[in-house]
Amino acid sequence: MDSLTDKISNNLISLSYFTPELILIAGLLLLIIVDLLKKKNLLFPLSLVVLGLATWQLLISWPQEALLLFEGFIKLDQASTAWRLILVIGAFISILISARGTLRSIGEFYTLTFGIVLGGHLLVLSSHLLIVYLAIELMSISAYALTLFTFDKRGSEAAVKYLVFGAVSSAIMLYGISWIYTLTGSLFFLEPEFTGALLSAPIVPLSIGLSLVLVGILFKSGAVPFHVWSPDVYTAAPTPVVALFSVVPKLAAVAFLAKWFLVIHLFGLGSIDWVTILSILAILSMLFGNFSALRQQNAKRMMAYSSIAHTGFLMVPIVSLSEQATRGLLFYAFVFLIMNLATFLVIHFFEQKQRIRNIKEYAGIVKKYPLLSILLVVLMVSLVGLPPTAGFTAKLLIFTSLWESYAVSGKPWVLALFIFGLLNTVVALFFYLKIPFYMIFRSMESQPVDNETNSFPYENYFAGLLVLALLVLFFKPDWLLGFINKINFVF
Amino acid sequence: MIPVEHFYYISALLFSIGLAVVLTRKNAILILIGIELMLNAANLNFLASNKSGDVEGQFFALFVIVVAAAEAAVGLAIILKVYKHFKTIDLDKIAEIKD
Amino acid sequence: MLQAYSLSILIFLPLLAAFLLVFMPKPLKGYYKFIALGVSIIQLIIGVNLYLDYESLNAPYSIDAFQFVERVPWINLDLQSLGKLSAEYFLGIDGLSVGLVLLSIVVLLIGVLASWNIQEKVKAYFSLYLVLNASIIGCFVALDFLLFYLFFEFMLLPMYFLIGLWGGPRREYASIKFFLYTLLGSIFILIVMIGLYTSVIDPGATATELGLIADGQPLTPFIIDQVQERLQNGEIMPNQLVRTFNMVFMTDAGNVIPDSFLSTLNPQLVLGHSARFIGFLLLFVGFAIKVPVVPFHTWLPDAHVEAPTPISVVLAGILLKIGGYGLFRTAYLMFPDGAVHYAWWVGLLGVISIIYGAFNALASEDLKRLIAFSSVSHMGFVLLGLAALSVEGVSGAIYQMVSHGFISAALFLIAGVIYDRTHDRLIENYSGLASQMPKYTVIVVIFFFASLGLPGFSGFIAEILVLLGSFGSATVEGIPLLPRGMAVTAVFGLVLSAAYYLWTIQRMFFGKYHVKRVSSDSIIDINKREFTLFLPLIVFALMLGIFPSVLLDLINDSVVSFVNTILKF
């Protein structure tokens, strides 16, 4: 055992690698203070500055090698840094979305958003299950409260449902962790000892324990069958919050799932066929998400199911289990982030501007907002995964790695995942096209709520930029992939 | 001395009872109570598996208690909000969102 | 100088124009169509130039067999342990595509002229039309699978809106049906595309990677052989492989990584079939939906019936050919073993399409629906000719695509003329139109006879070649690919096509003049503009019927090498 001073100095050293998170924490505190000082107007720019700083910190403190920090509770490597970048960018854009509407002047919104981002960071960094649990709880508690930010009846209903489901899930996960602790005696899951203990652990309790742990992760990533909270939450929560939910906690959970999956896969030596299990869950997520989305009337609710389906797609590279697949996952995550957030941006805009909630109310909107409508069409095309958008490239990459994985392993469920995944695109098309369909094919039934003459809001530029990114990433995926390729994935 | 399995059995029982409470009781506060039971079950496991000379399980249990407190606070706040809007906290009566 | 970039200009000119259109102010509304027309005319000039400069090359199927080649690196991904992945901006035409490119240019021009009277949402219409134009041409000239797929998918969206916004009463249903069907097909294609590009390498780039040649140095056949030999012997490290989307490389079995999934050596079975056969089937179904082949055809009648006239023209004239072309370029060339193995089934589907389409046309009471089903029937010949894998059959199949492109375009224009006047397409509501619209009747008779395969028109040459080819289909191990009875059965389709066309003429145009629903005075004969639409089509149908060498000389060598490539396997 190290001496006390060693440990303290170690922790101090660790802190120096922890600047992005420290910035976030400092920002969190700062925002609380600013809020208390009633400087509401400062909140929005300040939060963006903090997130910008964190991004900048992440970029300049690019780790050259993997580091175990804080007595091994977290492991800082390039992959997790990339993930953290994605999370920060996601939060950044989500806050930008909130620029329109009342949310921007509520200080707690920023606090809780930062809480979620911090939780996400910890989750992707974690190398100990305690941190995992705490991170998930941090995200969850912030999320429960954020759901309520419409301060209306529906918001509270969604929040309580989210709470019940989330608390049960985390309790189950906790119980699973306790079993794994019983089995291994250690919770540093990236240590070789842990892997060794898992290998020698008896199969029955191990599989039960790992399954229980999986519940919590799947709950956060919104995968079937632990997805049921998301439609209600997406419907009732404020749109910027939904945008945040759809990327940050989800992607953090997916990133952790990718890491965790490698651990429990045990280099293929374990006796549990997690690939098949996860493949089935991915198929179910796609099927359930897409097919349920078919009959949705509410735009946000539809997007909830869409994001469930996308979780299924995000699980594709995870089961592919290759370095290349992980790169594909990052690419997909980034593209998903952009297209999802951009979509919510547009949805939020229309919700604020025209009080549009249901898909049918989009009828004829193209006349008033042609550019935004066209952008939304492109976004939908990207969400379906058709060229010429990055949505296609991302799908191509992940299914390529899945194909390679199938070619090697020959597992039938992997093939099923491959085929179902691609065929799901057709179903997806059906509902994604619904909004463009109403926008363009149907004429407006009633007068628009808002008769403001300015039909060229700033969202045009913002969404335009994001859509442009999607197009550029189709035509030149090398630009992002070149960056991702430089990341050293240590297995 | 107590066989360690007995801890596990009690813990399993506690967990299941908590689960049953969550599943069957309508009242939101009771559900919170059920969740507390489940957390306690996990804690019992952590402590029972904590090997001599190790503190990992103990600390885990401690942090769980902290988290439980935070969760209970936020949960009760939410429940109060629900009560304000719905005048009830029976979960089956809270159904505004339709699909 | 510009000649080297002819194909790029063909693609990007309409895109540029579409972009320009979007930013044109409203007061210039009247000029939108002139931009589209201008684009088409420039394309026509380039097309003529292409035709004049194209030389039939007697080369085996390889990059050297293509002309007007443009090859620029596009996407280069480093997959590290899996090697590299390259997609190129690779354009070129050979005998399989040259006719279709020219066809597209002409039909698209006619489509613009047919759109002259579009009144509502003109800007959107013409910009979508131009985008459609670009993606159609792109499909025919792209030689990189990813690029091809891009254009193939990109076509759907403008088409969806063009049908859905300017179409008939059930347009929404029709457009979504069209979109979903084609998308479903393209998913199958995507599956195989993924399988293919992970299995195929670019020998040139791999040679560079291996250090066999320096960057930019020309690639000699010797080096290709060397690379392929090393590849087949498993002497190349996985991370040195440059995987490619290049459709020409995909054709060469030497480029297939030996232990890859789609290698001929792969013993692995998928659902009890060899992976390559599955690959062939998926590609086949993917493109068969587009062709369309019975039983994947049900989108076609709806889409055709509901689409506005110019779009029906483009749809029937060109879009269906993309399906056929895809079969040639991908399914057949990349999976020759599958092509031979499933020849019987493909031929059977062809014959079924011929007969089934004809019967349904006979039963149709809607003029456009009748023409749509006649398309199904005629495209069946493409499939039959292709399945035969004989030089006559394949030539006939290509010829049929081009010929049907012109004729079906005219047929839909014909349906459009009458629909313009009465907004009624039911055959039974008309009779004796010949008295009122003599010029129109002459044109109808000309094209109906052209379509039923009257000698002197292009359809005859195509169909007779297909029938000759399918009767004398290629033999593998002494057994013909298609039973001789298949050609004999297909002939029956010709009888039926005469029946439905002549019956229609008799019902609609002959007899006492009478029109239901609208006042008789509103029916006037075709005007000058409409006549100019038909004139070039008549000229082409006749020219291809009387001087087949105009096209056949262009495609001959490619067809021979196509057949040889497949049968060599």
Next chain:
Amino acid sequence: MITVVFILTIPLAGFITNILVSERQAKLGAYCSVLFLLLSTLGAAGILFSIEAQMMISQMDWFSVGNQSFQVGLLVDLQGAMMLAVVSLISFLVHLYSIVYMAEDRGYRRYFAVLSLFTFAMNGIILSNNLLMIFLFWELVGLSSYLLIGHWYTKTLASKAAKKAFIVNRIGDAGFIVALCIVWFQFGSFNLIDIQAQMEASQIQDGYWSSELNILPKIWLSVLGIGLFLAAVGKSAQFPLQVWLPDAMEGPTPVSALIHAATMVAAGVFLMSRVFVLLDGLTLFIIATIGATTAFMGGVAALTQFDIKKVLAYSTISQLGYMLMGIGVGSYEAALFHLFTHAFFKAALFLAAGSVIHSLHEMAHKNHLELDAQDMRIMGGLKSKFPVTFYAYLIGSFALMGLPLFSGFLSKDALLVASVNWSYQMGEMAYLVPLLAFLTVLLTSFYMVRQLLFVFFGKPRLENTDVHEGGWHFKLPLIILSILSLGMIWSLNPFDYSTSWFLTALPDKFNLTPGFDTIIADVTNHTVIGLSSVILVSVGAGLAWLKFRPGKKLIFSEASKFTFLEKVSFHNWYLDVLYEKTVLRFIRVSTSSLEVLEHRIIDRVVNLLGWVGVIFSFLLRWFDRAIVDGLINFSAFFSGQVGGMTKSFQYGKVQSFVIFALISLLLIIFLIL
């Protein structure tokens, strides 16, 4: 050779001229056509006199596919030259005739254009040196026939007849195409000379037919022959496809004369003579049988018709049957011979009938009478009013009946002799063929005499007989054609066909065809045959005279009051009804059922697939509501709380979903274990 090309294309010039001229210059266009055809006729005559059995061949590449090339080329031999002359001459005469006949017609230019197009196409069939080109022109004559039958398109009957003609012909063409496929596969060439040479070189043994190129089972040789014959059956209106020809009489009468009597319908026979070498025994037997049957059926059908043109139409069917029987019995030269003689006398008959019809029609028009100008029942006693027409008709009829001194006697005699010779070789059952042929002779004379009596003898049955014969446009063609129907023109000895200059000049093809193992010997006494046919003619004529002699009061019963046999005859053996009830009904049923398949099944299945998605999504909801909550309902029911059922159906979702999630979790665990 230039002459040949000139002859081929000059009618096309007529076609183009007539398309280009304006409405007011319509007459000019017509005269141009006539002039062109006169030139063509002169050219054809020149060729005919200079050819002397030697062939003229010229060809060039048309297009090539792979390494094989398709050619266009011309071939002129004696039979071609003869046919060319016949076609050109008759076409010329019909054009001339039509100038007046069609004078009042609105579609004057269209008429002449298509008539010229037809002549071009017909010349094409005759002059082509390969089967593909023959087929090409074959279809083109079909088109012009279609357009001419439907010339008066506002008449429903005409338009239907046109459609029927083309579609029925198309069935025959299908056979042609199959034959083309086989020829191309087996010989790699369509050239008639090549085919002949290769056919000689090919062998049939062990059930296989092997040529230099490929091997096929022997049956394909028969298929080839039958396919070609099917083409002829369609074009030459043979059983069972003869139904279109009577209907085709809806077209203008000159057209009937040219196309549906003299030339186009004979193209089938001409084709058979061109491909004679490809016909094997089975095919020939079928041809002979069908030919004889058709001859008989046509004869029977002609017995009871009242329409002047219908009688001639059925007679044409009957005579064409003769010709094909001639092919079938191996005497292609006799068939050709009959083709030529028939062309002239039948053209004469039609034009004469047209002359009558035209006059009656004009009269009816002038007097605003409602009458059918083709109905023989309103005619009678027209001998004096139409002297030239009458004599032309008389000569034509005698030639058709086969009276000595007229051309028909010679050719029919040749056919009868050949058929008897053939059946002698083929065995007893084969005697049915000559039997039918002889019976037809009797029928022919009966219906022709009946017609003559109806039209020209007796008392005029029309009250207002203000009719008169047409001018020289009508008379000149009639006179020329009548002269050509005389026996002297064809043979110096009008009682013996074998001295005919035409037959002696034709090459013998017996040894070329696989259909005959040995040459059929001439075993009959020509005199006996000749005599017996004359006797039969007399008997037939006598019967007709007895029944319809002038002065006898004729009672025209309505068709519905006919006896059964008369009905069979009048309705052409009820073939139309039969086809209506079988083939057409079959097609109708199958199209409608296929449409049902298309609409109700395939489309629905596909839509269903789409709906499955939607249904699936609803299932999911149902699953949410019913299964997840239903579990609860079930338990509620179980615990006797039925009242809580509806309540829990709608509410209690969160916990139900937790249960659902837990069940899934347990499932996962069990899946692993």
Next chain:
Amino acid sequence: MTEIVFYFFAVLTVVSAFYILFTKNILHAALALIITLLGVAALYVFTAAEFVAVTQIMIYIGGIVVLIVFGVMLTNDMSGKSISAASINRLSGALIALAVLLTLIYGSQGFTSGGYGKYTITSMENLGKELLTTYLLPFEVAAVLLLVALVAASIVAGNDLKSRAS
């Protein structure tokens, strides 16, 4: 002796837990929770985790349960009606819980550790040192978590939007 005490507390815990499950009165359930938590705390002592047991009593019983009781008070009409709570999903819930229980018991058979737990008491001082050295990060995270939860609870329970957005 220890065994008897152990099983006493074990039975106490389980019985009071069952009481929570079955009671109709929420207030009673909250009180039963106290007993359960006390029982669990006693069981903690048997694993030599005295500090945790104390924390359990202080935070749980002293904090959480009080919170819960307040919750019960605030969310019920105090005008005299009994504070009761109905149940739903009885059978299915019970079945699932039972299935989970059986699974867990079946699973815990597989633990190889077996035998008797050997527990030694860690001194409070050590725990404190560990908490601020080794467990510094979780400690800080927990602090942030509590802060966030505070903020969350305040905004959630606080006034509605209008007064906040000012």
